[in-house]
Amino acid sequence: MTAVVETKGLGKRYGRRWALSDCTLSIPPGRVVGLVGPNGAGKTTLLNLAIGLLAPTSGVIEVLGGHPADGPSQLARVGFVAQETPTYSGLSVTDHLQMGAWLNPGWDNGLAIGRIQHLKLDPKQKAGKLSGGQRAQLALTLALAKRPELLILDEPVAGLDPLARREFLQVLMEAVAEHGVSVILSSHLVADLERVCDYLVVLVASRIQVAGEIESLLAGHRRLTGPRRDPSRLPANYRVIEASHTDRQSSLIVATDERVHDPVWTVEQIGLEDLVLAYMSRGVEVEKRQPAHVEVRP
Amino acid sequence: MIEFHLDSRSGVAPYLQVVQQVRQALRLGTLLEGDQLPTVKDVVARLAINPNTVLKAYKELEHAGLVAARPGIGTFVIRTLSDASLSAHGPLRQDLKRWLAKARKAGLDDESIEALFRDTFLSVSEEGVA
Structure with a gap:
């Protein structure tokens, strides 16, 4: 099956600063992908490259097997909700739907109207008068009624209160089902993604730190606690993601495909949040040691 | 119909929580043979979780021979877990209550009671295996 997003050595430079470097990804179809990273990591840059709002400086990106923004048929296949779920504040809810119908060949008007009724939005209401949660729902309705194969959302729930956040994700998951x-949705909060995503991409300091099915990522990482040890003397098949030490104790998060047999270690499963944080702090440390933004070009 | 809930702090994988809640309902007799489980779409729309989570849970229950999917209609319970043991629950609960009262009288707090129970349970299970 064709990957929804496939990139090789993808990079984007603004002046001398690389907002995204050497990004290689292959995201299988039918997933709900969580793109996580601190603010300024390059999440928006990656998403804007996928929808064709930006052109890459280096490398290649294919979306659903085509080039991003390569004519109307490609545009029709990808839905996008930008950061802060923007709408036209002077236009009414109905105006938004009409505009959606004019601009999108595959527009599903039944779906759009059904959703607006379900949300109990007043069709005559100006979008500027809607609450943050309602505006986000209107933006999501427009993106869904376009009937895309791939829906890209940039920090869709960041500005919403917990209830509006839950309602937004309910609608999104219902559409997936x-x-x-x-x-693909980005967030700087893991808690937003834990229930909804089954595929994870962690982006820190313009680089991909880890990407894969969440289930296999969780199965492939362990927390080891035991007497203090030099991490460099661990077996070769343990990749240490995070290590902290006290005088007597070492606590490690390692990636390994094998069972840990050494009895000195207490072995625990790790949760998604710990996994993401381990990769995030590793990415930040790597950045401190060798600034990722300064790239040596051949 | 059963309604699922998720505890995101429990550390138990969400699909496993769904499986456990169905098994629990089957054991307590709140779900009976022929009952329909909520559709994937309904569960997803209520809990805001990934549809694959629900599919995986239902598949596991199907694999265990507890439910069966009828394409286009839904997923139905075909076997319960309550069987004859359900009638024994009452007296056993009474015994447990008496035991709990005894443990408290002896000065055990909640944590010690749980630890003692778990420890005894594990050692007896191990004896059973050996």
């Missing part, structure tokens, strides 16, 4: 749309 009903229409089988693939989803």
Whole structure:
């Protein structure tokens, strides 16, 4: 099956600063992908490259097997909700739907109207008068009614209160169940993603730190606690992601495909949040040692 | 119909929580043979979770021979877990209550009671295996 997003050595430079470097990814279809990273990591840059709002400085990106923004047929296949779920504040809810219908060849008007009724939005209401949660729902409705194969959302729930956040994700997951749309959503909060995502991409300091199915990532990482040890003397098949030491104790997060047999270690499973944080702090440390933004070009 | 809930702090994988809640309902007799489980879409729309989580849970229950999917209609319970043991629950609960009262009288707090129970349970299970 064609990957929804496939990149090789993808990079984007603004002046002398690389916002995204050497990004190689292959995201299978039918997933809900969580793109996580601190603010300024390059999440928006990657998403804007995927929808064709930006052109790469280096490398290649294919979306659903085509080039991003390569004519109307490619545009029709990808839905996008930008940061802060923007709408036209002077236009009414109905105006938004009409505009959606004019601009999108595959527009599903039944779906759009059904959603607006379900949300109990007043069709005559100006978008500027809607609450943050309602505006986000309107933006999501427009993106869903376009009936895309891939839906890309940039920090869709960042500005929402917990209830609006839950409602937004409910609608999104219902669309995944009903229409089988693939989803990529970015967030700087793991808690937003834990329930909804099954694929994870961690981006820190313009570089991909880890990417894969969440289930296999969790199965492939362990927390080891035991007497103090030099991490460099661990077996070769343990990749240490995070290590902290006290006088007597070492606590490690390691990536390994094998069972840990050494009895000195207490072995525990790790949760998604710990996994993400381990890769995030590793990415930040790597950045401190060798600034990722200064790239030596051949 | 059963309604699922998720505890994101429990450390138990979400799909496993769904499986456990169905098994629990089957054991307590709140789900009976022929009952329908909520559709994937309904569960997803209520809990805001990934549809694959629900599918995986239902598949596991199907594999265990507890439910069966009828394409286009839904997923139905085909076997319960309550069987004859359900009638024994009452007296056993009474015994446990008496035991708990005894443990408290002896000065055990909640944590010690749980630890003692778990420890005894594990050692007896191990004896059973050996």
